[in-house]
Amino acid sequence: MEFTSVLLYLLTALISVAVLFLRRNLNYWKKRGIPHDAPHMLFGNMQDYRTKRSLSQIMADYYMKFKGTGPFAGLYLGQRPVALLLDIPTIKNVMIKDFNNFTDRGMYYNEKEDPLTGHLFFIDSHKWRSMRNKVSPAFTSGKMKFMYPTVLEVISDFMTVLDEHVQKGANGAVDVRDLLGRLGTEIIGRVAFGIECNSLKNTEDEFVRLGRKSLEVPRHNSLIMAFIDSFPKLARALGMRILPEDVHQFFMKTIVDTVKYREENKIQRNDFLNILIELKNNKEDKSGLGGLSYEELAAQVFVFFLGGFETSSSTVTFALFELAQNQEMQERLRQEVKETLKKCDSEQFTYESLSEMPYLNKVLCESLRKYPVLPFLTRQALKDYAIPGYPKYTIEAGTMAFIPTLGIHNDPELYPNPEQFDPERFSPEMTRNRESVEWLGFGDGPRNCIGLRFGKLQSRLSLANIVNRYRFTLSSKTKVPLEFKPEAPTMSTVHPIYLNFEEI
Secondary structure, eight states: OOHHHHHHHHHHHHHHHHHHHHHHHTTTTHHHHOOOOOOOOTTOOOOOOOOOOOHHHHHHHHHHHHTTSSSEEEETTTEEEEEOOOOOHHHIIIIIIIIIGOOBBOOOOBTBBGGGGGGTTTTTHHHHHHHHHHGGGGGGGHHHHHHHHHHHHHHHHHHHHHHHHHHHGGGGEEHHHHHHHHHHHHHHHHHOOOOOOOTTOOOOOOOHHHHHHHHHOSSOOOHHHHHHOOOOHHHHHHHOSSSSSHHHHHHHHHHHHHHHHHHHTTOOOHHHHHHHHHHHHHHTTTTTTSSSOOHHHHEEEEEHHHHHHHHHHHHHHHHHHHHOOHHHHHHHHHHHHHHHHHHSSSOOOEEEEEEEEOOHHHHHHHHHHHHSSOOOEEOSSSSEEEEETTOOOEEEEEEEEEEEHHHHTTTTTTTTTSOOOOOOGGGGGHHHHHHHHOOOBOOOOTSOOOOHHHHHHHHHHHHHHHHHHHEEOOOOOSSSOOOOOOOOSSBBBBBOOOOEEEEE
C-alpha cells in the first residue's frame, strides 16, 4: 500500500512538472507583449492542423487576422514559439537584406536515422552553403539547353498518352493532376538520373505513388508529429523519423543501385546525378563535402526528384483548371503559342522560343500566385534579431520565422480580388511596381529554389504543347470549389481535377 502511494505521488509530481513546463513554454509571447492567439496546451495554435486545415491555411488566416499589429505575430507550432512575419519590409530583410542571420530553415530532419531528409532543402549552416555551391552547376542555362532534347522527347510521349486518354475517357474527360504528375516523374527521371520510370503508361508506377505519398502522408499521427514540431532537438536525439518506411526503402534502394551500376560500368552522363557521384568520390574536396556517403547523395537526388515531380505538375494543373473556366484567356494563350511555333524551324518549340511567350509566363506566374507550390517558407535566426523600427520586436536566436506565402498571395491590399485569376497582374508594369517578396512562387533571396530554371522550362513546355493541340473545359466530375488536403505541406487537392479535352 505504501509503495502504491509513493508511486502515485511520484506520478502526480511528474505530471505537475510537465504541466508547468508546458505552460511556461506557452507564455513565451505573452511575456514579450507580442500579439498572438491563446495556445492549446498540447497543439499550440495548430489544433486543426492535419485534421481540418493545412499549416499553410492556418498561417494565411493568422496573417490576415494580425496584419497591421506589428512586423510579426506570435504563433505556437505545438509547444514551439515561432514568429509569423506580417509586413513586406520585414520579410524582405529576413529573406534578402539580413539573410546572413537567417540562412537556416529550422525544419526537422534527421540525417542519421532518416537519411533522405538530409537534403538541400532542409540542411543548414555550412553544409547547406557548400552543397548549394556544389550542385548549382547542374542548373545553369547551359545545362538546361543540354537537357532540352530529352525533355522534348518525354513531352512527345506525354502527348501521345494524353491523346489515348482523351479517346478513352467519357466526353474526353481526363484526370490532369494524375497525368501531369506522371509526366513530371518521367521528365525528372530521364533528364536528372537517366532512369526511364515508365510512369506515363504504368498506372501502378511506384515512383508516382510513393513520391506523392512522401508529400501527402505523414509517418506519424498528429500527436506525435506535434511532439516532433515542438521539440526537434529531442526528437532527433530519440532517433525519430518522418518519412514513411516504404518511401525510404524504395528511393534509397533505387538511387543507390543506380549509382553503383554507373560506377561499376563507368557510365558518364552530363546530369545532376553525375555531379553528385563525382562529389562522392572526391575525398580531397576542400568544401567539406568530399566523400559524400551513399545516404547523403541519395538525399540530394530524392529532393530534386520531389521538386521536379510536384512543382511543375501542380502549377500546370492549376493553370489548366483556371483556363478551362475562362475560354477567352485560353484562346489568347493559344494564339500566342501558335504564332510562336510558326517561327520555329521545326514542328517543335525551341529552347529560346519558350521565353518569347509573355502571356504564357503571365499565366504560370498567376497560377503560382493563387496556388503556390510551397504555401509557406521558413527561416531561423542564428543570432538575436531586433526588427528595425520596432524596439520591442526581437526574433531571438534559434527562433523560427514563418513567411506565409499563401496569405501574402491572397492579400487584397497587394492583389485586389485575389480569388480572381488574372494573368495581367504580371504585366511588366505591374511587376516593376511590386516588391520581389510579394510574389514567392520560387522563394526569394540566396535560398530561393535552385531548380527555378528547370521548373520554368518544364511548365512552359508542358502547357504550350497542351494548349496548342487541345481546347479544354471543366468536367462536371470536378468538385468545385477545390478542397485541399489538410495533412499535405503542398497545395494538394482532395479530389481529382477532371477536364474535357477536344482536339483542335
